Structure formats: C-alpha cells, structure tokens
Amino acid sequence: MTARIYRPAKTATQSGSARAKLWVLEFEPASAREIDPLMGWTSSGDMNSQVRLHFSDKDEAIAYAQRNGLDYKVEEPKPSPRKILSYSDNFKSTRLGQWTH
Numbered sequence: 001m002t003a004r005i006y007r008p009a010k011t012a013t014q015s016g017s018a019r020a021k022l023w024v025l026e027f028e029p030a031s032a033r034e035i036d037p038l039m040g041w042t043s044s045g046d047m048n049s050q051v052r053l054h055f056s057d058k059d060e061a062i063a064y065a066q067r068n069g070l071d072y073k074v075e076e077p078k079p080s081p082r083k084i085l086s087y088s089d090n091f092k093s094t095r096l097g098q099w100t101h
Contacts, residue, residue: 001028001030001048001070001071002027002028002070002071002072002073003026003027003028003065003070003071003072003073004025004027004028004072004073004075005023005024005025005058005061005062005065005072005073005074005075006023006024006074006075006077007020007021007022007024007058007075007077008020008022009078022054022055022056023054023055023056023058023060023061024052024053024054024055024061025052025053025055025064025065025072026051026053027048027049027051029044029049030048030049031044031045031046032044058074062074
C-alpha cells in the first residue's frame with residue numbers, strides 16, 4: 001500500500017490559501033470503484049481510501065510514514081505561474097501597464 005504526500009493547490013473559487021498550507025497524506029486506491037446496479041452509486045471496499053491525514057510540514061508527514069512502515073511518494077508543490085495581486089492594484093497611480101477599464 002502506497003501513501004501519497006502532497007500539498008494541495010489553492011481552490012479556484014476562494015482567494016485565501018488557508019487549506020493549501022497543510023501537507024496531506026492519503027493512500028492510493030487498492031481497487032477500482034464499483035457501480036451499484038440497483039441505485040447507481042459508486043462504492044469501494046477499500047477503507048483506506050477514506051483516510052486523509054493533515055500535517056503542518058512535509059517532514060512530519062514523511063516521519064509518520066516511516067514510523068508506520070508505509071511506502072510513500074512525495075509530490076512537491078508547483079510554483080504559482082502568476083504574481084498574486086489585490087484588486088486595489090488595478091487603480092494604483094504607479095501602475096505600469098495599460099488601463100483596461
């Protein structure tokens with residue numbers, strides 16, 4: 001059973017980054033999901049797919065996996081492709097770009 005350690009990306013619908021600061025350890029699925037023929041719901045007999053552990057930094061997550069004898073892989077976060085600006089930056093008098101409004 002392999003564990004995946006990663007830092008989730010910031011959600012597109014929110015401007016804050018509160019949930020994106022924690023590191024997450026979750027297990028890879030052991031089996032594919034099955035569709036219930038009567039109701040059409042998807043289900044899985046894999047109980048580890050429900051486990052999701054949060055850590056404040058990457059080293060804590062790695063230490064937890066090593067302490068419990070788990071195989072793990074670490075996915076480093078990708079840098080943000082653009083500079084984060086606030087809405088008020090559109091109206092600064094020192095703005096260098098063209099006015100678009």
